[in-house]
Amino acid sequence: MAELAQVIVDVPTMQTDQPYTYAIPKRLESQIQVGMRVIVPFGRGKREVQGFVVGIDQPTEYDGTLKSIIGLMDLVPVVNTELLQLSRWMADQTYAFWISCLYTMLPNALKAKSHRVVRIVDEVDEQTSLDLFQGADELDFERYQNDPQIVSQLLKLKRQGKVSFEYQVEDRARVKKEIAIQPLMSFEQYEDERVGVRANAHAQQRLLSYLQQIDGQKVKLKQAEQQSGLKAGTFNVGEKRGWLKKIAVETYRTPAGMIPDDQHLDSPLKLNPDQQAAVAKIDQAIDQAQNQTFLLQGVTGSGKTEVYLQAMAEALRQGKTALMLVPEISLTPQMVNRVRRRFGQRVAVLHSSLSDGERYDEWRRIERGEAQVVVGARSAVFAPLENLGLIIMDEEHETSYKQDETPRYHARDVAAWRAEYHHAPLVLGSATPSLESRARALAGVYQLLRMPTRVNQRPLPPVEVVDMRPEMQRNGETNFSDRLLNLLNERMEKGEQSILMLNRRGFSSFIMCRDCGFVLKCPNCDISLTLHMDSRTMKCHYCGHEEPIPSICPQCQGRHIRYYGTGTEKVAAELQQLMPSARVIRMDVDTTRRKGMHAKLLKEFGEHQADILLGTQMIAKGLDFPNVTLVGVLNADTGLDLPDFRASERTFDLLSQVSGRAGRADKPGNVVIQTFNPDNYAIRYAQLHDYEDFFKAEMNIRYQAGYPPYYYTVRIMASNEDERAAAKAIYEIRNQLSVSLSKETVVLGPTPRPIARMKNRYYYQIIVKYKHDPKLHALLKDIMRQTQAKSRQDTLVSIDPEPQYFM
Ligand SMILES: Nc1ncnc2c1ncn2[C@@H]1O[C@H](COP(=O)(O)OP(=O)(O)OP(=O)(O)O)[C@@H](O)[C@H]1O
């Protein structure tokens, strides 16, 4: 009789996606649990891999041929029952491997790295032992793998059967330890010790008093030094005298901006009637554990965040937990602090600028129930909160909620799954809901909650659209219309601030030869290289290729190379010329790359250390600066003519969001949108703050063209270094689909992908549009299975349900 475990192994080349059965050795029987990571032998040889226990069977008879689990990596499960179920569902929905879904849920620190070691298995001569292995019985192969001499020596030993190559799983999650002191005596005993200490040995006397004072408690050494005013040396003396001992205690790395214990918390604001109505509806659903989805459609500055905060407070009052998702770029310190000042220590924050260690610490605080409120970007949707009472997704229309690599999940779907699991409400909030969500609200699937006006009846700012064509004829090439310049100067004089946005979606600075028109392109990909002035190089944003800026045209050897495109740098330079006394903060990928810079720049702007904040899309969302009364959009057009049916929706969203940054407090605001397409409907409706009419117009276009939300879409891509092979693969898939799919389903393509070559691979794609096709899911799973099995032929196939981009 033996117990058996079902294990999903971490083998990237795995052809199947099924759990493997392993025997549980007697010594592990009492410890092993579902959701733990284990180390198991896999395949031939001594290869050891990591795996997840996804099931434990009843004890059964077995014939003894099964391999046994080698060891446990965890003392407690890292994935609970809920997340285990979720991972399985996600694998099915996104056509991904179960193991990748499991890993996606865990913080990086818990993702194991397979590590190779060389172990001596038979006697080797002394010389070898000393030279190669330094007397030890194994060596770290990763360190020597690039030394051909050592490698060949090792290979020789291997042929002689003296060493084995092994895979070892190394756990990267390192708990941070700190030194603490532990008093060893009772109050009276310390009193007795005083006798043996000279009266003028003040430090030691003080230490004794301090130890009496802390009354047997462990105190971190740093803290003890602060509290007692004593130096580390005195504690060493205390240790020698047996008064205390030093121990290592587990500690959390503190992410910047952490609220200290004694911080006073903000009290909730008094809600206006719209907010009150929304909160009441959500609270009711929390109290009754109803799995209702709400669409909170509130204009910019209508106080959606306050609604979220008060609804979360209700969940906590009910003894439950709350999860709030926001797009990465609106996860600003301003926003995080707003939540922290409301809920203090109960908040955990998960965002991408945390180090692996910090993220792991936050994750553990959640997992242990120490944090009951979680705020975070996309992957925070997997936060191991138990007893969820409410999930919020702010800016629900944001495309960054969809992961664009496998597993290609949409956080909105995952959130909906979890809300259902916990019988909890889900609140989707936005000033410009996605067409999909708004259509569901229209159909009654979601409950619509509206907040059509700004807090305190402040008006939405008037928006002017400036046609840049006559401006260019008048003033030559410029990024600033006369109107925008006038307003900028006026704000400066009044001591008010402005935000300028440079729309850079699908757009970059590049160089072109004026003589022959040559554009420098990436040698591996089908796109032009981007100019980076800070590193003085040309970079490819897809594959990372980098080369020096040419001074001579590689094609015609001419010397007239021109810089094209309006990078923020160039705009900042022009602005400085036009307004020499303006203080400008530039915010883009380059100036915010260093950790903490994003926060620092926003803080400076908030403190009015600058008059103008000039930035890319990253400044469009979430910022709430009362002194900002002017917003300028320098180029509304980029992005409008991308080959993507969502281009207009994105432009409308972006313009509405950024306009919403103006005039949020007492002073009224203005918005100027510069464009070469003043008649475009997305720009027109954004000018009028008219979501409803934009929605109608756009829905009509989607209906005509048969796009979401009228149809669902799946994109299937095949890539290969050999272009013909990629094309052949996609044609085969297409043929396979066409014979089985329903009449209503449309297959578009095959076509080369708009960016046809990336990292030296050619891409071909088809788009499947369908309304209801019962066979499609199974067919796609088949295709995935077949193509994985054929992966030796170097063709990669990916299946992307509801793609957000078609580039
Ligand atoms: N009931 C209220 N009373 C007074 N002020 C409020 C109230 N609710 C919100 N505010 C304030 O109004 C401002 C705008 O609110 P908030 O940032 O929550 O709006 P929002 O709808 O989330 O905006 P956006 O979508 O533009 O980011 C904030 O400064 C907030 O503190």
Ligand SMILES: [Zn+2]
């Ligand atoms: Zn040239």
Ligand SMILES: [Zn+2]
């Ligand atoms: Zn490239």
